[in-house]
Amino acid sequence: QVQxxxxxxxxxxPGGSLRLSCAASGSGLRSYVMGWYxxxxxxxxxxxxxxxxxxxxxYADSVKGRFTISRDNAxxxxxxxxxxxxxxxxxxxxxNARLGPGVxxxxxxxxxxSS
Numbered sequence: 001q002v003q004x005x006x007x008x009x010x011x012x013x014p015g016g017s018l019r020l021s022c023a024a025s026g027s028g029l030r031s032y033v034m035g036w037y038x039x040x041x042x043x044x045x046x047x048x049x050x051x052x053x054x055x056x057x058x059y060a061d062s063v064k065g066r067f068t069i070s071r072d073n074a075x076x077x078x079x080x081x082x083x084x085x086x087x088x089x090x091x092x093x094x095x096n097a098r099l100g101p102g103v104x105x106x107x108x109x110x111x112x113x114s115s
Contacts (some may be wrong), residue, residue: 001097001102001104002024002025002026002028002029002032002097002104003024003025003026003104004022004023004024004025004095004096004097004104004105004106005022005023005106005107006020006021006022006093006094006095006106006107006108006109007020007021007023007109008020008021008109009093009109009110009111010110010111010112011112011114012085012111012112012113013113013114013115014085014086014087014113014114014115015084015085016085016113017081017082017083017084017085018082018085018111019079019080019081019082020036020079020080020082020093020095020109020111021077021078021079022034022036022077022078022079022080022095022106023075023076023077024076024077024078024097025076026076029071029073029076029078029097030053030073031053031099032053032097032098032099033050033051033052033053033097033098033099034050034051034069034071034078034095034096034097034098035047035048035049035050035051035069035095035096035097035098036048036049036050036069036078036080036093036094036095036096037093037094037096038089038091038092038093038094038111039091039092039094039108040088040090040091040092043091045094046060047060048060048063048067048069048080048093049063049067049068049069049080050069051069051070051071051078055070055071057069062088063082063089066082066083066084066085067080067081067082067083068080068081068083069081078095080093082111085111085113086113087113087114088113089111089113090111090112090113090114091110091111092108092109092110092111093108093109093110093111094106094107094108
């Protein structure tokens with residue numbers, strides 16, 4: 001398993017932008033399917049976006065056209081660029097790494113969208 005550390009969360013006004021980063025320990029990140037999930041208070045954790053080892057991306061309908069997931073295998077880092085943020089994007093955002101049956105999660109980073 002890999003160790004994941006998220007960063008880049010914070011407080012932003014509606015319409016603003018943030019970029020989240022997920023740094024992975026060790027090597028071999030290029031083989032993993034990486035993802036971002038989020039969990040708002042009182043709600044279940046939900047998928048935000050994933051990126052495969054071939055850099056194929058998938059997004060939740062609620063973030064399509066606003067969020068972009070990317071990966072830098074040389075830096076063992078995955079990013080989530082979030083634009084046009086809305087109050088309903090407020091949540092703890094978690095990074096996820098999957099390889100076969102193995103799954104790793106980060107500790108999460110808080111994103112708050114509020115005026």
